[in-house]
Amino acid sequence: MVRVGRAQGGAVEIEFTAEDMARTRFAVSPLWEVVASVRVLMETDDQGMHRQWCEQVRPLLAAAKLDLTPLARLITTPVESIPSFLVPPPTTPQPSLEVELATLRATPPELLRTSCPGAQEYAAELRSDPVRELGRLTELIAAYWEIAIAPYWPRMLALFEGDILHRAIHFAEGGARRLFDDFGPQLRWDSGTLQRVRRASRATQRLGGRGLLLVPSAFAWPQIFSNLGREDWQPTLRYPPRGIGALWKLSPQPCSDALAGVLGRTRARLLAELTAPASTTDLARRISLSAGGVSQHLTALRAAGLVSAHRTGRVVLYARTSVGEALVR
Known part of the structure; x- marks a missing residue:
């Protein structure tokens, strides 16, 4: 499961070896943004971070008569976790949505599972006929992308690229401590471990030489989502990038x-x-x-x-x- 990090209680200590630092990398994920944005549409955006986007997109989705029920059934509200098979970590720095949907369509039936009680029935339907059901799900995601994300993607991608560049410079200047020192209170570096503050009791997670995948996400805000447990995937943290507050501000631009x-x-x-x-x-x-x-x-x-x-x-x-x-x- 992809889980939400909370800034209370204990912490998960993510231990790094030299090999883990060598394999730590950044990527973006169009598929993740689809899933996380549906989560935002389902929930009440109390602080209004994505209100302007929601107000623009909701009537377009209604006009297109796009039924998001299959996606919504996989996402519980309030959201504590997202089925990991739905959002596999990207294997390249900037995969296209088509590449990520191909990975989703190829998910083995035994991996189509979720610990979310409300989503287990639909996961069972996916396992009953994965070719047909995953095909329908990816078609829905592609249609939703074209309406709700694709028109905004260049702006989002510019934000992600700026954040990655900023953190890469920090890493070059001061190593891992400098890299992680401005991720906010949910993450902190201490003596060779990255501590993710959360409600759960203290635990240790070893990366096993796979490194850590860092994925900036517009729709993760204000949380950090982690997927650290699957041995066949690179451990992943999805986090809000710097400058997220200005993403949807639509101030007029001067004509140069x-x-x-x-x-x-x-x-x-x-x-x-x-x-x-x-x-x-x-x-x-x-x-x-x-x-x-x-x-x-x-x-x-x-x-x-x-x-x-x-x-x-x-x-x-x-x-x-x-x-x-x-x-x-």
Whole structure:
């Protein structure tokens, strides 16, 4: 199971050998973000970290009539754990969703289990016909991704990459202690062990030379999720990245004169306006241009790899690609 770390009570001491430090790495996981974001939609976001995203996505999911029941049945509320087979650790630094879904579809039937009482019945259904049921589940995840995550992925990925770079520099400057010193109160480094503070009593976890996989996650906030027990997987911690509070802030971006000189002012304005995914009609209203004119400019920007298009029901949402994000910054 992928479990939630809590900042009370005892601690799990994760022991590192020299080989473990050599194998410690970072990665991102599109599949994890899907599952964790469904968790956010199911729960009440009391502190409002993801409120803007929820308010944008919920009506789109409703319009697409996407039934999230199969995913929801695997996630208990309030969430204490997520079935580990649903979120295998990524094997490369930046796997595509398609690669991770292929791994999920290939899950052996004997691993389709969960200790969550509410999810055991559905896990049994998955085991009864894994090819069919896992196929349906991955199709649902792919459809949900296109609506709820893909338009925001370049922005999320930029946040993750910035966090990984920041921590890599810390590691180069001061080793493991420097790497882990700003993960927050749930993690602390002490004398060759990483201590994960939680409610449970004190315990020791040895990595066994596999190292530790660190995965920044937008939708993990404010918790740290761990999967340390499976011997056939690399031990994994999923944590909120630095700057998560600014992820969904949609403050208008200025239209750079330099960028306008290259793209033309209208296209530069459109790119600047895409702080969040938007439709042609919405963009036309914002910049006082006809929908047809906006469509022509978006087609050019898309051909240049600066924006991407994502259909949700009858509406097509446009979003900046990672290249577009970099140009605006």
